[in-house]
Amino acid sequence: MQLTRRLTLPLLTVVLLASMLLPALVHPVLAEEPDMIDEPVQIDILNEYYRQNGDHAAVTGGVGTQELDNIAPMVIVHMPLRDRMLTVAGGFDLYSSASTDRIDYVMSSASSSDLRGHLDLTWATNDPARNHNWGLTGGWSGEFDYQSLHVGGHYGLLSADRNRELNISGKFYFDTVKLIYPIELRSVLPDGTSPGTDTRTTLSGTISWNQVLTQRAQGTVSVDLVQQSGFLSTSFHRVYFQNVVGPRIERLPDNRFKYPVSLRLNYYLTERVIVRLHGRAYQDSWNVSSLSFTAETPLRFTPSLALIPFYRYHDQQQADYFAPYRGHNTLDEFYTSDWDLAAFTSQKTGLGLRYYPVESLFGWGLPGISDELHLKRIDLRVSNYGRSDGLTAFAVTTGFGFELR
Amino acid sequence: MRMDVTRHRNHRIPASRWFAAAFLAALLGLSTGCASVKPYQMMRLNDEDMELNPALLESYEDNYQTYREGASGGSGGKVGGGCGCN
Numbered sequence: 001m002q003l004t005r006r007l008t009l010p011l012l013t014v015v016l017l018a019s020m021l022l023p024a025l026v027h028p029v030l031a032e033e034p035d036m037i038d039e040p041v042q043i044d045i046l047n048e049y050y051r052q053n054g055d056h057a058a059v060t061g062g063v064g065t066q067e068l069d070n071i072a073p074m075v076i077v078h079m080p081l082r083d084r085m086l087t088v089a090g091g092f093d094l095y096s097s098a099s100t101d102r103i104d105y106v107m108s109s110a111s112s113s114d115l116r117g118h119l120d121l122t123w124a125t126n127d128p129a130r131n132h133n134w135g136l137t138g139g140w141s142g143e144f145d146y147q148s149l150h151v152g153g154h155y156g157l158l159s160a161d162r163n164r165e166l167n168i169s170g171k172f173y174f175d176t177v178k179l180i181y182p183i184e185l186r187s188v189l190p191d192g193t194s195p196g197t198d199t200r201t202t203l204s205g206t207i208s209w210n211q212v213l214t215q216r217a218q219g220t221v222s223v224d225l226v227q228q229s230g231f232l233s234t235s236f237h238r239v240y241f242q243n244v245v246g247p248r249i250e251r252l253p254d255n256r257f258k259y260p261v262s263l264r265l266n267y268y269l270t271e272r273v274i275v276r277l278h279g280r281a282y283q284d285s286w287n288v289s290s291l292s293f294t295a296e297t298p299l300r301f302t303p304s305l306a307l308i309p310f311y312r313y314h315d316q317q318q319a320d321y322f323a324p325y326r327g328h329n330t331l332d333e334f335y336t337s338d339w340d341l342a343a344f345t346s347q348k349t350g351l352g353l354r355y356y357p358v359e360s361l362f363g364w365g366l367p368g369i370s371d372e373l374h375l376k377r378i379d380l381r382v383s384n385y386g387r388s389d390g391l392t393a394f395a396v397t398t399g400f401g402f403e404l405r
Numbered sequence: 406m407r408m409d410v411t412r413h414r415n416h417r418i419p420a421s422r423w424f425a426a427a428f429l430a431a432l433l434g435l436s437t438g439c440a441s442v443k444p445y446q447m448m449r450l451n452d453e454d455m456e457l458n459p460a461l462l463e464s465y466e467d468n469y470q471t472y473r474e475g476a477s478g479g480s481g482g483k484v485g486g487g488c489g490c491n
Contacts, residue, residue: 046465052473074465163441210457212442216449220457260476264457268449276454282476290476296463298454306454316476341475348470352462356453379462391473397466 039080039126040405043373046091047073047398054339054391057099059182061238061247062325062337066391070095085126090119093143103182103236116143124154131158137171145178145235165210173202179235185249200230216268226258239335240326250336252321258284272300288341290316298354308352308381318343339389350383377401 054066074091096113124135133156141148152171159165177198186195208222237250260282267275278294296310319341321334328335355378363374379399386392442450449455459467471477 044461046462048465048468050469052469070469072468076461161441162444162447212447212450214440215442215446218450218455218457266455266457268452268455274452274454278459284476286475288475290474292476300454314470314474314476316474319475338475340473346474379460381462381466383466385469385473387473393469393473395466395469397462399462399465 040403042078043402044076045400050395052393056339058237058338059099061240065098067098083127087122092117148175163212167208170205175200198231203227219265222262228256286319288319306354312348314346344388346387348385352381
């Protein structure tokens with residue numbers, strides 16, 4: 001019964017989206033062969049520096065420093081191949097964490113830092129003249145205690161008048177988790193679990209509908225359905241209980257169903273000002289729910305230069321299994337003191353800068369390649385993030401776009 | 406003395422239900438008779454800043470929200486697969 005109630009909204013959305021699709025399906029799909037598109041190879045180089053601090057580290061039971069620094073460079077290469085596009089994206093996260101340094105209480109040990117690498121490949125159609133498009137994707141990510149593989153695909157259908165578009169996508173993740181316990185609990189097997197490894201699977205699907213509203217406005221509605229199963233806890237998170245001295249390892253259910261719903265609305269106010277609005281509602285089977293709202297207004301001083309202020313507000317309700325430090329009862333079946341699953345509000349403010357010159361900034365030749373590499377785009381975003389429980393974060397994200405021609 | 410720790414239990418109507426009502430109203434609005442815009446009238450809609458998908462840098466920057474907010478999942482997040490976060 002409870003599952004039926006939770007599925008009602010997403011299923012109703014799917015039915016409404018399908019009913020809107022019927023008129024679009026009446027129009028025939030274009031049949032003529034696409035022209036050969038001679039597009040250059042595009043290369044994006046991104047980087048993010050992230051720094052946070054707080055006082056509710058889950059590794060130490062919901063108290064203690066959450067100081068963390070992360071550097072995350074990434075390269076994305078788009079290679080057009082006639083009417084197809086091959087995209088290769090790869091990068092890594094290098095982070096140091098004061099809280100994970102306390103898994104074994106040896107300061108500045110191997111657990112104080114980690115490296116996560118990731119690689120993703122996408123093969124998709126690349127012809128704007130067609131009314132439909134599809135793509136396949138696969139990828140890997142890995143760090144010391146976590147390996148993940150995923151496959152997926154997407155399909156899009158555009159109406160003949162290009163006023164409506166339906167997109168459907170899905171991904172399947174298969175993850176392997178190396179169980180690393182807090183040092184004082186490594187000689188104990190909690191709740192009958194065994195050390196070594198465990199697995200997690202995630203199946204996610206997205207349905208979205210894009211709709212032109214007026215000559216100045218368009219919007220999109222999307223529904224995600226995510227089913228996770230397997231080991232969903234974090235093996236090195238401690239949980240402390242009322243009237244019990246020592247901690248236990250975090251224990252969460254082995255199933256979780258999520259269904260966020262998003263709404264985007266873009267409005268062309270003037271040639272120099274565009275308003276981008278985004279709202280998202282979230283609910284899952286652990287009873288985490290949230291409401292988020294984002295507003296972004298690109299301010300274009302010239303066709304090449306824009307400032308982009310943005311603001312985001314997030315209001316989250318806690319999971320059924322969360323309690324703060326020493327808030328849990330030993331009779332609880334599931335327990336966590338991870339404040340990412342707590343009730344809080346958060347706000348993010350920031351400013352972006354974008355420079356897209358009509359002609360490339362400069363170009364230079366590459367050894368062994370006849371084409372030149374041209375710098376076409378520079379992007380910069382600076383954001384400040386704060387949660388009501390005291391977590392603060394700062395991020396600087398940069399992007400450089402090149403064309404090989 | 407038994408420690409009486411008050412858990413922050415939310416007794417409000419979940420935020421998603423408020424949004425669901427607005428979302429369904431918007432959905433019905435989208436489904437009923439939006440004026441058809443001709444291709445030659447779409448120059449504003451085709452503007453880069455009118456793109457409905459989030460910009461590349463915006464998606465990349467949002468990743469730390471995926472890690473720091475339990476209400477994540479579905480679309481978004483970094484390429485390359487799942488993570489050890491909830």
